[in-house]
Amino acid sequence: xxxxxxxxxxxxxxxxxxxxxxxxxxxxxxxxxxxxxxxxxxxxxxxxxxxxxxxxxxxxxxxxxxxxxxxxxxxxxxxxxxxxxxxxxxxxxxxxxxxxxxxxxxxxxxxxxxxxxxxxxxxxxxxxxxxxxxxxxxxxxxxxxxxxxxxxxxxxxxxxxxxxxxxxxxxxxxxxxxxxxxxxxxxxxxxxxxxxxxxxxxxxxxxxxxxxxxxxxxxxxxxxxxxxxxxxxxxxxxxxxxxxxxxxxxxxxxxxxxxxxxxxxxxxxxxxxxxxxxxxxxxxxx
Amino acid sequence: xxxxxxxxxxxxxxxxxxxxxxxxxxxxxxxxxxxxxxxxxxxxxxxxxxxxxxxxxxxxxxxxxxxxxxxxxxxxxxxxxxxxxxxxxxxxxxxxxxxxxxxxxxxxxxxxxxxxxxxxxxxxxxxxxxxxxxxxxxxxxxxxxxxxxxxxxxxxxxxxxxxxxxxxxxxxxxxxxxxxxxxxxxxxxxxxxxxxxxxxxxxxxxxxxxxxxxxxxxxxxxxxxxxxxxxx
Numbered sequence: 001x002x003x004x005x006x007x008x009x010x011x012x013x014x015x016x017x018x019x020x021x022x023x024x025x026x027x028x029x030x031x032x033x034x035x036x037x038x039x040x041x042x043x044x045x046x047x048x049x050x051x052x053x054x055x056x057x058x059x060x061x062x063x064x065x066x067x068x069x070x071x072x073x074x075x076x077x078x079x080x081x082x083x084x085x086x087x088x089x090x091x092x093x094x095x096x097x098x099x100x101x102x103x104x105x106x107x108x109x110x111x112x113x114x115x116x117x118x119x120x121x122x123x124x125x126x127x128x129x130x131x132x133x134x135x136x137x138x139x140x141x142x143x144x145x146x147x148x149x150x151x152x153x154x155x156x157x158x159x160x161x162x163x164x165x166x167x168x169x170x171x172x173x174x175x176x177x178x179x180x181x182x183x184x185x186x187x188x189x190x191x192x193x194x195x196x197x198x199x200x201x202x203x204x205x206x207x208x209x210x211x212x213x214x215x216x217x218x219x220x221x222x223x224x225x226x227x228x229x230x231x232x233x234x235x236x237x238x239x240x241x242x243x244x245x246x247x248x249x250x251x252x253x254x255x256x257x258x259x260x261x262x263x264x265x266x267x268x269x270x271x272x273x274x275x276x277x278x279x280x281x282x283x284x285x286x
Numbered sequence: 287x288x289x290x291x292x293x294x295x296x297x298x299x300x301x302x303x304x305x306x307x308x309x310x311x312x313x314x315x316x317x318x319x320x321x322x323x324x325x326x327x328x329x330x331x332x333x334x335x336x337x338x339x340x341x342x343x344x345x346x347x348x349x350x351x352x353x354x355x356x357x358x359x360x361x362x363x364x365x366x367x368x369x370x371x372x373x374x375x376x377x378x379x380x381x382x383x384x385x386x387x388x389x390x391x392x393x394x395x396x397x398x399x400x401x402x403x404x405x406x407x408x409x410x411x412x413x414x415x416x417x418x419x420x421x422x423x424x425x426x427x428x429x430x431x432x433x434x435x436x437x438x439x440x441x442x443x444x445x446x447x448x449x450x451x452x453x454x455x456x457x458x459x460x461x462x463x464x465x466x467x468x469x470x471x472x473x474x475x476x477x478x479x480x481x482x483x484x485x486x487x488x489x490x491x492x493x494x495x496x497x498x499x500x501x502x503x504x505x506x507x508x509x510x511x512x513x514x515x516x517x518x
Contacts, residue, residue, distance in 0.1 A: 003394050003395070014382055196378065196380065197380060199378065200378060200380065200391065200392070200395075200439075201395050202367070203338075203367065203372050203378075204367065204368070204392040204395060204396055204439070204442065204443070205364040205365070205366075205367035205368035205369075205370075205395075205396050205443070206364060206395040206396060207361075207364045208361075208364075210395060
């Protein structure tokens with residue numbers, strides 16, 4: 001292991017330009033992948049912010065007493081889909097309407113606006129089917145006159161969300177495959193540059209595992225280094241966009257560490273494939 | 287005398303180029319020095335590849351020491367190679383490492399204890415007459431000296447058999463004599479040597495056994511130097 005580590009580090013020392021080129025190539029391919037991830041992250045956040053506004057408006061029958069109100073509010077609060085329930089009296093509905101639509105302030109009258117409940121939903125229950133199901137249950141209460149939640153709007157929102165998830169996954173896979181291919185080619189160049197070393201190792205009786213190990217370490221190290229570099233480039237891009245265009249979300253430190261780890265893994269896998277391919281092409285016994 | 291290697295009706299056929307060796311049978315004994323000769327494409331290099339298990343025969347069996355091609359697993363080939371020395375025409379040295387680092391490399395990658403590597407490298411360099419060039423880089427050496435480094439590396443694991451593929455092919459006459467003398471000394475210490483060469487005068491002067499291949503078949507196996515004189 002110590003020898004393999006030494007050989008891996010020596011490879012950087014002996015061919016610094018080739019190594020730097022390799023790390024940079026890996027960094028740019030991971031940067032492209034990361035940028036895509038960043039866009040996906042911000043789209044997800046934007047959709048979440050919109051989803052947060054999915055709520056049910058429950059209009060109560062005129063003359064609903066305090067007892068009935070308490071019962072219906074208690075029941076609705078107990079549903080697993082419900083995050084919280086707020087009561088909007090006819091007076092507060094009136095003042096809110098006057099505030100929001102100031103030009104029609106004189107038109108509104110407390111007697112025409114019914115009391116209502118605002119039902120906000122938990123995160124996993126904002127899809128059209130779940131919302132409809134909840135609305136149907138609430139509508140069965142005697143004190144409830146009508147339940148509204150903008151069915152069409154919720155359905156559209158979820159269509160956009162589904163498209164975003166599928167497109168994101170598809171594009172993510174394509175970007176990851178491209179990154180793996182680029183990283184694999186980069187490492188293949190390093191393997192070819194050290195073909196003589198491999199040949200000598202094989203001739204004197206080094207095992208396949210031993211021949212592979214320095215390349216795997218080198219690949220993982222280059223991948224991790226490329227991952228860190230890509231993270232720095234993404235951070236810079238995020239700062240520039242946030243300062244000059246609009247506020248954007250960024251990865252958490254955990255996600256960044258996972259990115260660097262993914263870089264190391266890609267480097268490792270790329271090396272494994274490249275060295276294996278080289279050994280099989282040159283050595284029939286590999 | 288016991289055999290260090292044996293070929294029993296060995297045929298090697300490549301899908302694109304056809305038959306390289308045809309039903310070849312031969313045996314080399316412990317401590318023997320055998321030349322391998324024949325025109326280009328006669329199968330010399332293929333035979334050496336089969337002996338180092340870089341290739342497997344299409345038919346027949348190759349036996350080197352206790353290792354047989356029909357039963358040897360790929361994962362066991364390194365064990366055999368650690369007991370073989372292999373030398374090529376183009377030296378195959380690591381150009382960015384010193385002479386001693388080149389030899390030490392062979393010991394390191396086969397798991398020799400680091401504490402013993404220094405003394406073994408020094409002994410090998412003395413054996414091949416390069417003790418004073420330990421810290422030189424390969425490009426600072428003559429062709430003959432570079433081949434001596436390659437031989438020292440091949441001897442690193444005390445092989446019972448040394449396979450040499452045209453080791454003097456790139457050398458002038460004086461360097462060739464030096465390398466042959468070195469190989470004789472190694473052979474005198476008990477290592478069997480199988481050396482492929484085009485140089486017939488080298489074989490004639492030695493008086494050693496030689497195998498002549500022609501289009502993959504064994505044309506001659508013996509020590510008759512007069513036969514070769516007629517070829518020249």
